[in-house]
Amino acid sequence: MHTGLESPTGVWWKPAHRTEKLWVAIAFGWCMVLFAMMPLWHWKGGQNPTGIRHRVTAEAFAQRTQEFIDTYQVGEEAGIPVVEPPAGSDIYLVGAMWSWRPVLRLRQGVQYTLHLSSVDVNHGFNLYPINVNFQVVPGYDYGLRVTPTAAGEFQIVCNEFCGIGHHLMVGKVIVLPAEQTAAVTGGAP
Amino acid sequence: MSDRFRLCPTTGLKVHAQADALIKANAVVATVALLIGGVTAVLVMLTRWQAIHLLPADWFYRLLTVHGMNMLIFFILFFEMAVLYFASAVLLNSRVAAPKMAWSAFVLMVAGTGLVEWTMFTGRADVLFTSYVPLRAHPAFYLGVILFAVGALVVVSIFFATLVVAKREKTYQGSVPLVTFGAATAAIIAVITLGHGAAIYIPTFLWSLNLMHVDAQVYRLVWWGLGHSSQQINVAAMVSVWYLLGGLTVGAVVLNEKISRSAFVLYVLFISMASAHHLLVDPGMGAAWKVWNTSYAMYLAVLASMVHGFTVPAGMELGQRLRGYTKGLFEWLRKAPWGDPGFSALVFSVIIFGFVGGITGVTFGTEQINIIAHNTLRIPGHFHATVVGGTALAFMGVTYYVIPLIFRKRIAFWPLARIQPYLFAGGMLVFSVAMTFAGTFGVPRRHWDISFQQAPFEVQYAPAVDLVIGVMAVGGLVAALGGGIYILVTVWSVFFGQPMEKGARA
Numbered sequence: 199m200h201t202g203l204e205s206p207t208g209v210w211w212k213p214a215h216r217t218e219k220l221w222v223a224i225a226f227g228w229c230m231v232l233f234a235m236m237p238l239w240h241w242k243g244g245q246n247p248t249g250i251r252h253r254v255t256a257e258a259f260a261q262r263t264q265e266f267i268d269t270y271q272v273g274e275e276a277g278i279p280v281v282e283p284p285a286g287s288d289i290y291l292v293g294a295m296w297s298w299r300p301v302l303r304l305r306q307g308v309q310y311t312l313h314l315s316s317v318d319v320n321h322g323f324n325l326y327p328i329n330v331n332f333q334v335v336p337g338y339d340y341g342l343r344v345t346p347t348a349a350g351e352f353q354i355v356c357n358e359f360c361g362i363g364h365h366l367m368v369g370k371v372i373v374l375p376a377e378q379t380a381a382v383t384g385g386a387p
Numbered sequence: 388m389s390d391r392f393r394l395c396p397t398t399g400l401k402v403h404a405q406a407d408a409l410i411k412a413n414a415v416v417a418t419v420a421l422l423i424g425g426v427t428a429v430l431v432m433l434t435r436w437q438a439i440h441l442l443p444a445d446w447f448y449r450l451l452t453v454h455g456m457n458m459l460i461f462f463i464l465f466f467e468m469a470v471l472y473f474a475s476a477v478l479l480n481s482r483v484a485a486p487k488m489a490w491s492a493f494v495l496m497v498a499g500t501g502l503v504e505w506t507m508f509t510g511r512a513d514v515l516f517t518s519y520v521p522l523r524a525h526p527a528f529y530l531g532v533i534l535f536a537v538g539a540l541v542v543v544s545i546f547f548a549t550l551v552v553a554k555r556e557k558t559y560q561g562s563v564p565l566v567t568f569g570a571a572t573a574a575i576i577a578v579i580t581l582g583h584g585a586a587i588y589i590p591t592f593l594w595s596l597n598l599m600h601v602d603a604q605v606y607r608l609v610w611w612g613l614g615h616s617s618q619q620i621n622v623a624a625m626v627s628v629w630y631l632l633g634g635l636t637v638g639a640v641v642l643n644e645k646i647s648r649s650a651f652v653l654y655v656l657f658i659s660m661a662s663a664h665h666l667l668v669d670p671g672m673g674a675a676w677k678v679w680n681t682s683y684a685m686y687l688a689v690l691a692s693m694v695h696g697f698t699v700p701a702g703m704e705l706g707q708r709l710r711g712y713t714k715g716l717f718e719w720l721r722k723a724p725w726g727d728p729g730f731s732a733l734v735f736s737v738i739i740f741g742f743v744g745g746i747t748g749v750t751f752g753t754e755q756i757n758i759i760a761h762n763t764l765r766i767p768g769h770f771h772a773t774v775v776g777g778t779a780l781a782f783m784g785v786t787y788y789v790i791p792l793i794f795r796k797r798i799a800f801w802p803l804a805r806i807q808p809y810l811f812a813g814g815m816l817v818f819s820v821a822m823t824f825a826g827t828f829g830v831p832r833r834h835w836d837i838s839f840q841q842a843p844f845e846v847q848y849a850p851a852v853d854l855v856i857g858v859m860a861v862g863g864l865v866a867a868l869g870g871g872i873y874i875l876v877t878v879w880s881v882f883f884g885q886p887m888e889k890g891a892r893a
Contacts, residue, residue: 199640199705199709200640200641201630201633201634201638201639201640201641201706202564202565202566202627202630202631202633202634202639202641202647202702203398203478203564203566203631203634203635204634205479205560205562205563206558206560206561206562206563206564206565206641206644207560207562208561210562210644210645211644211645212643212644212645213643214642214643214645214646215643217701218642218643218646218697218698218701221693221694221697222646222694225690225693225694225697226690228693229686229687229689229690229693232686232689232749233673233682233684233686234680235682235685235753236682236753236754236841237678237682239753239754239755240599240678240754240755243755245755245758246674246754246755247667247668247677247754247755247757247758248673248674248677248754249670251670251671251673275843275844276712276843276844277843277844297843297852310873314670318521319519319521319522319603320519320522320603320607322761322762322831322833324762324763324829326496326829326846327829327848328829329756329759329763329827329828329829330758330759331668331759331760331761331762331763331829332668332758332761333607333666333668333669333670333761333762335603335604335607335669335670336521336603336672337601337602337604338604338670338671339670340670343613345889346800353844353845355829355831355839355844355846356831357761357762357831357832357833357834358519358727358762358833359448359515359519359522359762359833360522361513361522362434362444362445362448362513364448364833364834364835365444365834365835365837365839365841365842366841366842366843368839368842368843368844368846369844384584
C-alpha cells in the first residue's frame with residue numbers, strides 16, 4: 199500500500215479488486231448507453247441541429263436577403279421590413295451589427311427552410327421564449343428546416359458577443375395561427 | 388545555487404533550490420492573476436444582476452474579457468506550471484533540467500501576459516476570451532497570447548526533460564509516482580493544446596496585420612482545440628492534485644495503479660476530439676462529424692473521470708481505515724480532518740466537479756440538448772462548476788501544503804483558512820446551479836442587459852429569472868469572499884508569515 203506521492207516498485211500491473219472492476223464495468227456500460235443514445239436520437243428524434251450547409255459570401259447572402267425582402271415585404275416595424283413569404287418557401291434571416299433583418303411573418307404548421315447567415319462577425323440565434331439556439335457564422339449559409347408549431351410573437355435575441363451594441367440586437371418572428379393559415383392557403387399547406 | 392538541495396523535514400523529499408524558486412515565482416504570478424480575475428468577476432456579476440447593473444456596456448464586455456483571460460489562462464496555467472515543477476523535480480528528488488531556460492520561459496510568459504493585460508485594459512481587445520474572428524483585437528493581443536503559449540510549451544518540455552534526467556540519474560526507485568504520471572498526461576495534453584493554439588493564433592496574428600485571411604468557422608474549429616483542450620489540462624492536473632491531497636491529508640492509498648493510470652491515458656487519447664461539442668449547432672460541420680466526435684470520444688474521456696471519481700474517495704477511505712478508523716461504514720469520514728482546508732477543499736472539489744460540472748457537461752454535449760443550451764447561461768453555469776468549483780478549489784487546497792512545504796512559512800490567519808474552502812465551495816455551488824437554472828429560461832450568456840431597454844422589440848423573461856439571478860449573485864459574493872480570504876491568507880503567509888518550524892503548519 200502506498201500513496202500517489204510514492205514511486206511504486208516492481209510490477210504494478212496487477213488485477214484490480216472486485217469492487218473496482220465492478221465500478222469500471224458499470225461506468226463503461228453507462229458510457230456505451232450514452233454512446234448509443236446520440237445516433238439513435240439523431241435518427242429517431244425530430245429535432246437535429248444539422249441543416250443544409252453552403253459557403254456564401256457576405257455580399258451574396260445580403261443580396262439574396264434583399265431580393266427576398268423586396269419580393270415579399272408587407273410592412274415595416276421599428277424600421278425593419280416585415281415579410282410574409284409563401285408557405286414552404288426558402289426564407290432568409292441575416293444578422294448584422296446590431297440587428298436581425300427582416301421581421302418574418304410565418305404560418306403555423308407549415309415547413310420553411312430558414313437560411314441564417316451573418317454579414318460581419320459571429321452572431322447567435324436565440325428564439326425567445328422557447329429557447330432554441332444556433333450559431334450564425336459569417337461565410338456560411340445555415341439552412342434549417344423549421345415548422346412553427348405555436349402561433350404568436352417570438353423574439354430573436356443575439357446570444358453571441360458581437361461588439362458594443364450586442365444587447366441591442368433583437369429581431370422578431372410572427373407566427374399566424376393555423377385557422378388563419380387555412381384561410382390564406384385554402385387549407386392546402 | 389543551481390546544484391543546491393535541501394531536505395524537506397516533513398516529507399523527507401530532496402528539494403532542488405531551482406525547483407523551489409520556480410514554483411514560488413509561478414505561484415506568485417498565478418495569485419496576482421487570480422486577484423485581477425476575482426475583482427473583475429465581482430464587477431461583472433454585479434452588472435449581470437440587473438438590480439444593480441453596475442458597469443456601462445463597454446466596461447462590462449472589457450472586464451468580462453479580462454476575467455476570462457486571467458482566470459482560464461493566466462491563473463490556471465501559471466499554477467499548472469508550478470504543479471509541473473513540483474510533480475517532476477520535487478516528487479522525484481531531482482534537479483530541474485535546464486533551469487536557465489526555465490527562467491527564460493517564465494519571463495516569456497510574464498511578458499505575454501503583460502501584453503495581453505495592456506491591450507485588454509486599454510480597450511484594444513474587447514473580443515472576450517474566445518476572440519472569434521472576424522471580431523478584431525490589436526495585434527499585440529494575439530502576439531501576447533503567442534508569447535505566453537511558447538513560454539508554456541518550453542516549461543512543458545523542461546518537465547519532460549526533468550523526467551528523463553531523474554530516470555538517468557536514478558533519483559527514484561521503480562516507476563514515477565501516480566501524481567507525476569497524472570501531471571505527465573496533463574503535460575501531453577498541454578502539448579496538443581498549445582499546438583492548436585499556435586495553429587490558430589499565428590494565422591490570426593497575421594490576419595490582424597492584414598497579411599492573410601482567416602475563415603470564421605475554421606477559427607472556431609481550431610480555436611476550440613485550444614479552448615476546450617486547455618480545460619482538459621486542468622482536469623488532468625486537478626485529478627493529479629486530488630491524488631496528491633488525498634495522500635497528504637489522510638494518507639490515501641492508490642487502490643490499483645493499473646486502473647488509475649489507464650484512466651489518465653484515456654484523457655490523452657480522447658479528450659481533444661471532445662472539443663467538438665462546442666460546435667454542435669454550427670453550420671460548418673455535418674451530423675456524422677458532430678455525433679462521432681462528441682459521443683465516441685467524449686464518453687471515453689468521461690469514463691476516465693468516472694473511474695477517478697471512484698478511486699480517489701475509495702483510496703481516501705482505505706487510507707483512513709489503515710489509520711485505524713474502522714468502526715462502521717462511516718467512521719473514516721466522520722473522523723476525517725474536516726478542519727484541514729486541504730482536505731475540505733479536496734472533498735468539495737470532487738463533489739462539485741463530478742456532480743454539478745460533470746453531469747451538466749455530459750448533457751450539453753448531446754447534439755439535440757445543445758440546441759437548448761448553446762450560449763445560454765447554462766454554459767458558464769457548467770464551467771464554473773468544473774473549473775472553479777473543481778480545479779481552482781483543488782489548487783487552493785494544495786496551496787495550504789505548498790506554503791509550509793515550499794515557501795516554508797506558517798499559514799497566517801489559520802481560523803480563516805479553515806473556513807475558506809467551505810465559503811468558496813458553498814458559494815460556488817449556489818452560483819453555478821443558479822446560473823444553470825437561469826440558462827434554462829434561455830437567458831443568454833455574455834450579455835450586458837437582459838432587460839433589453841434599448842432594443843427595438845420587447846423581451847421580458849419570466850419573473851423567476853430575476854430570482855435565480857439574485858440567488859446567483861449572492862452565491863457569487865460568498866464565493867468571492869472565500870476567494871478574497873484565500874488571497875489574503877496566501878499573500879500574508881508568504882510575505883509576512885513566520886518561518887516554518889518543524890511539523891507546525893499553523
